[in-house]
Amino acid sequence: MSPAELKRAAAARAVGLVEDGMRLGLGTGSTAALFVELLGETVRAGLSVVGVPTSEATRKAAQAAGIPLTTLDDTPELDLTIDGADEIDPQLRLIKGGGGALLREKIVAAASRRMVVIVDGAKRVETLGRFPLPIEVVPFGLGATTRAVAAAIRASGCDGPLTIRKGADGAPFLTDGGHLILDAGLARIPDPEALAHALVAVPGVVEHGLFIGLATGAIVAEAADGQPRIVTLGAA
Numbered sequence: 713m714s715p716a717e718l719k720r721a722a723a724a725r726a727v728g729l730v731e732d733g734m735r736l737g738l739g740t741g742s743t744a745a746l747f748v749e750l751l752g753e754t755v756r757a758g759l760s761v762v763g764v765p766t767s768e769a770t771r772k773a774a775q776a777a778g779i780p781l782t783t784l785d786d787t788p789e790l791d792l793t794i795d796g797a798d799e800i801d802p803q804l805r806l807i808k809g810g811g812g813a814l815l816r817e818k819i820v821a822a823a824s825r826r827m828v829v830i831v832d833g834a835k836r837v838e839t840l841g842r843f844p845l846p847i848e849v850v851p852f853g854l855g856a857t858t859r860a861v862a863a864a865i866r867a868s869g870c871d872g873p874l875t876i877r878k879g880a881d882g883a884p885f886l887t888d889g890g891h892l893i894l895d896a897g898l899a900r901i902p903d904p905e906a907l908a909h910a911l912v913a914v915p916g917v918v919e920h921g922l923f924i925g926l927a928t929g930a931i932v933a934e935a936a937d938g939q940p941r942i943v944t945l946g947a948a
């Protein structure tokens with residue numbers, strides 16, 4: 713089975729969690745995009761929900777799918793967020809931000825009573841860190857911020873190169889908030905909580921891709937005999 717088929721299976725299962733009248737957080741990335749597409753089908757069939765998109769890309773996709781949208785200003789508390797992830801560990805700790813939407817994703821997840829992560833089985837890890845950790849920083853003072861981030865990483869028992877993310881055109885990638893992303897190739901993050909605390913203390917760091925204590929459940933689609941097999945973690 714292809715990763716795309718597994719992602720679709722996880723997204724389809726997540727649509728089953730949505731109830732009439734729910735206020736939803738809509739994640740970003742290829743798996744979340746499949747959820748938005750499938751949710752749009754149920755909305756067009758009569759389901760009533762409102763969604764808060766976690767990126768401009770998701771906003772466009774949700775509008776195209778016919779999903780009514782709101783904002784966290786008008787709807788500050790959400791019932792359920794469905795989002796993808798780059799890695800998930802057994803404690804439901806995540807690395808997110810491969811699509812560059814980590815800041816809005818974390819704000820939306822924190823405003824939600826429940827966050828259910830949808831992933832294919834390849835995203836499950838025992839220890840976070842194989843996927844480079846995205847760290848969103850303001851452009852001002854980039855050199856000094858990068859040094860301080862490197863020191864914070866070392867102080868929390870990790871090490872590895874920091875790379876400024878580039879877009880397809882080779883120019884620095886800019887987030888929806890106009891910030892840059894440093895991708896930290898750490899290979900292994902033995903203490904994600906310590907690293908998270910160290911990173912938020914660095915002036916110039918806007919957010920990082922460690923999502924700790926936010927996901928309440930996960931829907932993992934694995935391949936079994938050529939068919940998707942759904943495994944749920946936590947409350948999902």
Ligand SMILES: O=C(CO)[C@H](O)[C@H](O)COP(=O)(O)O
Nearest residue numbers: 741742743796809810811813
């Ligand atoms: O965090 C994200 C975007 O910022 C995505 O959820 C994450 O990168 C997973 O993406 P995909 O579903 O395409 O594998």
